[in-house]
Amino acid sequence: MANEMKKAAPFGMKDKVGYMFGDFGNDFTFLLSSSFLMKFYTDVMGVNAAIVGMVMMIARFVDAFTDVGMGQIVDHSKPNKDGKFRPWIKRMCGPVAIASFLIYQSGLAGMPYGFKVAWLFVTYILWGSIFYTSINIPYGSMASAISSDPKDRADLSTWRTIGSTLANMVIGVATPMVAYVVVDGKTVMSGSRMTIIAGVFSICAILCYIVCFKLTSERVEVPASNQKISASAIFKSIFTNKALLGIIVAAIFVLLSQLTVMSLAGYVYPNVYGSAAAQSTASLLGTVVMLVVCAPFASKLSAKLGKKELAMGSSIISALVWLVCLIWRPASVWGFVACYILANIGMGFFNTIIWAMITDVIDDAEVRNGVREDGTIYSVYSFARKLGQAFSSGLVGALLGIIGYTEATAFDPAVTRGIFNMACIAPIIGFVCIVLALAFLYPLNKKKVEENVAELAARRNK
Known part of the structure; x- marks a missing residue:
C-alpha cells in the first residue's frame, strides 16, 4: 500500500476539484431530500405532513447511530490499492443514487395509504441511514489521507464547500422551474416531473462520485484502527x-x-405567493451571497472580531430581519426574497466558520486534559448534527399538521397565513437560541481562543 501511494502525483488542483465533486454528488440527493421530499409526499403522494415528518425524524435518529457505526467500520478497514477511503465511494455510489430515486416514485400515488407510508420509511432509511452514510463518512474522512499538510486540508475543506454551494444552486434553481405546473391558476408540484428530476439527479450524483474517485489520490497511509467509540464515551464528551x-x-x-x-420554502413560494420562479431566484441569489459575501469575508471578520462574536452578531441580525418580515408581511414575493437573502447572510457566516470553531473546541480540550481528541469530538459533533436534522424533519411535519395543511387545504387563506407565519417565526426562535447557546454555554471567545493557541504552541516548543 505504501509503495502504491508513493507513485501518486503531488497534491494539486486535481485533488481539489475531485474532492469538490464528492460533495457535489452528496448534495444531489441530500439537498433534494431536504428541500422537496416533504412537499412531494404531502402534495403528490397524499401523506399527512405530520406522518412524513415523523418518518423523516425517526430515520435521522437512526442515522445518528449509523454514522458512528460506519465510522468504526471505516476505521477498522484495511487499505487496498485504491486507498482506505476512496474504495467506499466506488462501492456505494450506485446504491445511494438508486435508493434516492426510489423515494420519489409518483406512480405509487394510487396505492393504499399504509403502503405509501411504508415505502417512504423503507426507501428513506435505505437512502439516508445506510447508503448515504456509507459514502459520506468515508468521503469526509478521506481528506486526512489525501494530504498531511494542514494547508492542503484547509483547501480541500474550501473546495468541499464550493461543491455543496454549486449543488445547492443547481437543485434550488432548476427543480422549482421544472417540478411545478400551473393548474386552475394554482402552482402545484407535478409528481411525474419530480420522479424524472430525481432520476436525473441520481445519475448526476453517480457521475460526480466517479469524478471524485478518479481525480483524488490517497497519499497518507491510514492503517486499520482498533479504537472503539462507545455510546458512554460520546455522552461523557458532551457533558x-x-x-x-x-x-x-x-x-x-x-x-x-x-x-x-429550506423545507418551508417549498410551501411559501408556490402556496403563499404562487411563484416557483421566485424560489429559483432566491436559491440562486442565496448561492451568490454565500460565494461573494460569506466565504470571502468570514475568515477576515472572525480574525478581527472572533468566531463566537461573529456568529452571535450575524445571528442577531438574521433574527431581526425575520422579525421585520413577520411584521411587514410583504405582499410581493420579492419582498420576501429580499428578507430571505439578508437573513441568509447570518446563517452563511455561521456555516462558514463552524468547522474552525470545532477546531477551537479540540484545542481547548487538549489544553484542559492534555489529550488530543480529534476523532471523538468530530464523531460527537456529527452525531449532534444528525439529531438536529431529525428535530427539523419532525418540526416541519408537526407545524404543517397544526395549521391543517393537506393536499385539499393547500391554498386555503388560513393555511397560507399559517405557512407564512411559520416561515418567519421558526428561524427567529432558532437564531435567538443560537445566540443564547453561544452566550451562556460556549466559553471560547476571541481572547480565550488566542490564549489556548499560545499555550499549545508553548507546550509543543518545549
Missing part, C-alpha cells in the same frame, strides 16, 4: 466539555433554522 456542549446546541439550532426554512 464534561462545556465548549463542545455549547457548539452542539448552537449547531442543532442552526440546522433547525436552515433545514426548516
Whole structure:
C-alpha cells in the first residue's frame, strides 16, 4: 500500500476539484431530500405532513447511530490499492443514487395509504441511514489521507464547500422551474416531473462520485484502527466539555433554522405567493451571497472580531430581519426574497466558520486534559448534527399538521397565513437560541481562543 501511494502525483488542483465533486454528488440527493421530499409526499403522494415528518425524524435518529457505526467500520478497514477511503465511494455510489430515486416514485400515488407510508420509511432509511452514510463518512474522512499538510486540508475543506454551494444552486434553481405546473391558476408540484428530476439527479450524483474517485489520490497511509467509540464515551464528551456542549446546541439550532426554512420554502413560494420562479431566484441569489459575501469575508471578520462574536452578531441580525418580515408581511414575493437573502447572510457566516470553531473546541480540550481528541469530538459533533436534522424533519411535519395543511387545504387563506407565519417565526426562535447557546454555554471567545493557541504552541516548543 505504501509503495502504491508513493507513485501518486503531488497534491494539486486535481485533488481539489475531485474532492469538490464528492460533495457535489452528496448534495444531489441530500439537498433534494431536504428541500422537496416533504412537499412531494404531502402534495403528490397524499401523506399527512405530520406522518412524513415523523418518518423523516425517526430515520435521522437512526442515522445518528449509523454514522458512528460506519465510522468504526471505516476505521477498522484495511487499505487496498485504491486507498482506505476512496474504495467506499466506488462501492456505494450506485446504491445511494438508486435508493434516492426510489423515494420519489409518483406512480405509487394510487396505492393504499399504509403502503405509501411504508415505502417512504423503507426507501428513506435505505437512502439516508445506510447508503448515504456509507459514502459520506468515508468521503469526509478521506481528506486526512489525501494530504498531511494542514494547508492542503484547509483547501480541500474550501473546495468541499464550493461543491455543496454549486449543488445547492443547481437543485434550488432548476427543480422549482421544472417540478411545478400551473393548474386552475394554482402552482402545484407535478409528481411525474419530480420522479424524472430525481432520476436525473441520481445519475448526476453517480457521475460526480466517479469524478471524485478518479481525480483524488490517497497519499497518507491510514492503517486499520482498533479504537472503539462507545455510546458512554460520546455522552461523557458532551457533558464534561462545556465548549463542545455549547457548539452542539448552537449547531442543532442552526440546522433547525436552515433545514426548516429550506423545507418551508417549498410551501411559501408556490402556496403563499404562487411563484416557483421566485424560489429559483432566491436559491440562486442565496448561492451568490454565500460565494461573494460569506466565504470571502468570514475568515477576515472572525480574525478581527472572533468566531463566537461573529456568529452571535450575524445571528442577531438574521433574527431581526425575520422579525421585520413577520411584521411587514410583504405582499410581493420579492419582498420576501429580499428578507430571505439578508437573513441568509447570518446563517452563511455561521456555516462558514463552524468547522474552525470545532477546531477551537479540540484545542481547548487538549489544553484542559492534555489529550488530543480529534476523532471523538468530530464523531460527537456529527452525531449532534444528525439529531438536529431529525428535530427539523419532525418540526416541519408537526407545524404543517397544526395549521391543517393537506393536499385539499393547500391554498386555503388560513393555511397560507399559517405557512407564512411559520416561515418567519421558526428561524427567529432558532437564531435567538443560537445566540443564547453561544452566550451562556460556549466559553471560547476571541481572547480565550488566542490564549489556548499560545499555550499549545508553548507546550509543543518545549
